Amino acid sequence: MLSISNTVELADWEIDISQIRAQGAGGQNVNKVASAVHLRFDITHSSLPPFYKERLMAFSDQRISKEGIIVIKAQSFRTLELNKEDALARLKTLIQSAVKEQxxxxxxxPTKGSQRRRVDKKTQKGKTKVLRGKVSS
Structure with missing residues (x-):
C-alpha cells in the first residue's frame, strides 16, 4: 500500500515494479551489482479519485504518457529494495505535485510612498548622468 494522502491509498497490485537490469559495474570492481527498477502505474485503471485522475492526465510531465501511464526508472542505489522505495517515493511526489492547488x-x-521613491530615484539618476557628460571649463 502506498499512501498518497490521508484519504487516498494505492494498492500493491496497481503498481507494477520490475527489475530491468542487474549487471556488473564494470571496470575492476565487478562484484558490485547495480539493480535498476522500472515502475509502471496506469492512471486510468487505478483506484484514484476522479479529480486526481483528471489532474494527472492534464499535468505536463515527461514521465506521464498520453495513454495515462506513468513510467519511473530508479537506479540510484545498488540494492533492489532501495530502488523500489525510491521509485515509490517519486511516484508519490509526482501525484502530490499534480494534485496540489496552485x-x-x-x-x-504600489503604495504612494513607493511610487514617490521610485520617481525620486529616477530623477536623481538622470541628473547624475547629465552632469557626467559635461566637461567644466
Whole structure:
C-alpha cells in the first residue's frame, strides 16, 4: 500500500515494479551489482479519485504518457529494495505535485510612498548622468 494522502491509498497490485537490469559495474570492481527498477502505474485503471485522475492526465510531465501511464526508472542505489522505495517515493511526489492547488497570487498595488521613491530615484539618476557628460571649463 502506498499512501498518497490521508484519504487516498494505492494498492500493491496497481503498481507494477520490475527489475530491468542487474549487471556488473564494470571496470575492476565487478562484484558490485547495480539493480535498476522500472515502475509502471496506469492512471486510468487505478483506484484514484476522479479529480486526481483528471489532474494527472492534464499535468505536463515527461514521465506521464498520453495513454495515462506513468513510467519511473530508479537506479540510484545498488540494492533492489532501495530502488523500489525510491521509485515509490517519486511516484508519490509526482501525484502530490499534480494534485496540489496552485496559489493564485493577488496583484498588489504600489503604495504612494513607493511610487514617490521610485520617481525620486529616477530623477536623481538622470541628473547624475547629465552632469557626467559635461566637461567644466
Amino acid at each position: 496559489k493564485v497570487r493577488r496583484p498588489t498595488k
